[in-house]
Amino acid sequence: MNTTVHPVIAEVTARIEQRSQQTRNLYLARMQQAAVRDNRHNLACGNLAHAVAASPASDKFKIVASKAPNLGIVTAYNDMLSAHQPFETYPALIKQVARSLGATAQVAGGVPAMCDGVTQGQPGMELSLFSRDVIAMAAGIALSHNLFDAAAFLGVCDKIVPGLVIAAATFGYLPCVFLPAGPMVSGISNDQKAKVRQQYAAGQVGRAELLEAEMQSYHNVGTCTFYGTANSNQMLMEFMGLQLPGSSFVNPNTPLREALTVAGTEQVLKLTAEAGQYTPACEVLSAKAFVNGIVGLNATGGSTNLVLHLIAMARAAGLIVCLEDFSDLSAVTPLMARVYPNGSADVNHFHAAGGLQFVIRELLAAGLLHEDVHTVAGFGLHHYTQEAKLNEQGKAIWVEGATASHDTDILRPYTEAFQTSGGLVSLQGNLGEAVIKVSAVKPERRIIEAPAKVFHDQEEVKAAFKAGELTGDFVCVVRFQGPKANGMPELHSLTPVLGVLQDRGQQVALVTDGRMSGASGKVPAAIHLSPEAMDGGAIAKIRDGDLIRLDAEKGELTVLAADFESRPNTTANLAANEAGLGRELFQVFRQAVGPASSGASSLFAAGV
Structure with missing residues (x-):
């Protein structure tokens, strides 16, 4: 494996580290202090009694006596949002796995998850971006109970994952893992859907035809199958090492999907201080990890929304990322994938063609990714060249992923890329x-x-x-x-x-x-x-x-x-934007929000 990093990758990484030296050092010092100070040993008896009042008797003693890791689950479940409906059953499974390992798990709290597909073109869309910061704050409230030795984040879609990453960074002294739900199975092609939308806009078909096409496209549980922000989030979580290799694009309610949830729970418990492999989120969320994420975004033609979100997520980890970093990395990153709206394939086709494991393998070989990073799978991004399979016992195992593209109309090696530079x-x-x-x-x-x-x-x-x-x-x-x-x-x-x-x-x-x-x-x-x-x-x-x-x-x-x-x-x-469908509650966000170039967040001072 090539361990020599491309000079532009090295230069941009060094630039981010230099620019962020003060804020990153303050952040890491804060995490080190919290790792010592913030734990349930400091809770009073009344605090602990409230915390375990509803827990099974078998869990109560372990939590109160701090005899085993306690995993905090932060869930974005609701059954209106197709991508998040599968999360309904995750907490029970996670608790079962934790108990089998002598640990415990509790649902620390829930966060809102709005669907941009539902609010697209509607007044509710004006709350969408701000929901990212609300999600971060809600997750912060969940974890503020100070009971947990690690966190499992259940979220997939547009603002949810970025908000949860901001929370993971804020509680960066805790190990964490992201457990995805996966994309829905393929419906009608995205090209067909887009054609009907254009026909409707031109007055060539009516609402009935448009509704039929939309419902044939968005037809089941799981994320939408185009390569928009939700699926770009999933790519990002693997490139940054926050969820297990090969876990992004496995369909919901399948044996492999369940096995990956089990494996993710087992793995995050191994990363706790009690288990001896302490790997806090602050170590995973390094400048190198963010550069890897930006390279992945460019190589796969991912969503522009991630430009805003990555800047805000990095800021939560004490790192200052600028638009010039995206542009410079894009200039040396080849576009290796054609997934709708950049092509006709959907993410299921992309995954079958070799998916993220092939892309990561190729970019590592080209020196376009940092290999020497902490991940939830272990040290080194090479873990993410492996794909997940089921063994005979129904457990997730990892084998080497594709070494060649199975469909070069969708996925190509970096030497034969669709274009020599990335998408941004x-x-x-x-x-x-x-x-x-x-x-x-x-x-x-x-x-x-x-x-x-x-x-x-x-x-x-x-x-x-x-x-x-x-x-x-x-x-x-x-x-x-x-x-x-x-x-x-x-x-x-x-x-x-x-x-x-x-x-x-x-x-x-x-x-x-x-x-x-x-x-x-x-x-x-x-x-x-x-x-x-x-x-x-x-x-x-x-x-x-x-x-x-x-x-x-x-x-x-x-x-x-x-x-x-x-x-x-x-x-x-x-004035018309200030009220209705909850917009009046967000006046404080509109007043406090920073510019788009700084991540459009109300949580961090612009330019700091």
């Missing part, structure tokens, strides 16, 4: 700083110079489309969609509209201070623009007809108007 590019210019995902954008569409058409929400865009006003080449500017304005909702419903126009032969692009879904693809979109319009950003100066140049090859985003910088900023009446 940082954009700079007189509008500020943005990011664009180019892995699904055809090369001929990565540079556009066209007049602006300015809107203040996605409904205005759709109304203009229906009215036949979106003619010719143009850059669609949708502003006042940042975290301070309205919580930074995903603008995914623009994808079919702009896709229809692009298919008609128009040159179109999107510029916004909002987000796009992890399922967004072929239309060039400069997103997460920072500063946002609500925070004095230059996007508020743009006028209809302004010539805008978006050059994803050079990383440029510029308004070509001589008087642009001297103009006053446009304002907007955002």
Whole structure:
């Protein structure tokens, strides 16, 4: 195995470590103090009595006497969200496994898990990004009972995993493991679904046809099968060593899925101080692990939402990651996978073609990943070149994963990659700083110079489309969609509209201070623009007809108007965003949130 790291990988890692020296040292010192101070030995008798009042008698003595590890389960279960419905049965299984090893386990608490698919294009989407910080806080409350020697996190989807990682970092003196639920089995193809959505946007089919296609696509328990944010999270957890190798894309309610939950429980209990292999989460969540995660994101064409989340997750671990780090790593990371929206395959097909184990093997051989990292599977990322199988006794075992792709239309070796650079590019210019995902954008569409058409929400865009006003080449500017304005909702419903126009032969692009879904693809979109319009950003100066140049090859985003910088900023009446469906409860988040370039979090001071 190649142990020589590519010079750019080494340079970016060193840059993050140098930039973060003060904050990381403070974080690690805090974790060391907590490891000694924060344990149930310090709980009073009344505290302990309350903690075990509902526990079986066999567990009570062990917990009170601290005779064995006690595993805290933090669950994002609900049965409305298909990806999280399988978690209903996990706690009972985890407790059973813990008891078989002489340990105990308790459900420490639950965290909310909202479905972006349900809230897409709805007012509830304005709470979506903020839910990440709420999840982190809720998990913090669960673990604050100070009863636990390790943590098991049950979560999969968009904001849930990032929120849980922030909590894992905050309680980084505890070993932890993430136990996923897996993707639903494949339904109709994502291409078919996208086609029907475009037909509906163009008025060619009705609501009944659209609903039928959607329900044939989202039809069972498990995550959605496209490579959006939820499945990008699962990739990330393996690249960062937080869940077991090969566990991401095993379907729910299968023998192997259950065996992996058993194995994950067994493994995290081995990592406790009591078991002698103490591996706290703070050791796993190193600068090298975050660089590995960013490389994985680029190599697989993952969701742009992870740009925001990785910055926030790193900050929780005392690390300061910037957009330039993503861009520099993308430049040397080959795009090895084509999974919808970057291709026609879904994650089940990707897994069957060799999946994450093949990607990690190839990137390690190329020197594009750090091998010398702590993981829940042991020291060294080489563990993640192994895939999980069932032995004759029904237990999970690990064997060497694929050494060659089983389908080169989906997955290729790094020497024959789909493109030589990854999917993410940082954009700079007189509008500020943005990011664009180019892995699904055809090369001929990565540079556009066209007049602006300015809107203040996605409904205005759709109304203009229906009215036949979106003619010719143009850059669609949708502003006042940042975290301070309205919580930074995903603008995914623009994808079919702009896709229809692009298919008609128009040159179109999107510029916004909002987000796009992890399922967004072929239309060039400069997103997460920072500063946002609500925070004095230059996007508020743009006028209809302004010539805008978006050059994803050079990383440029510029308004070509001589008087642009001297103009006053446009304002907007955002009163309608302040109430309804819980939005009034989140005013404090809109006031406190930092910029997108710092992770759009209300938990950490911007730039610190």
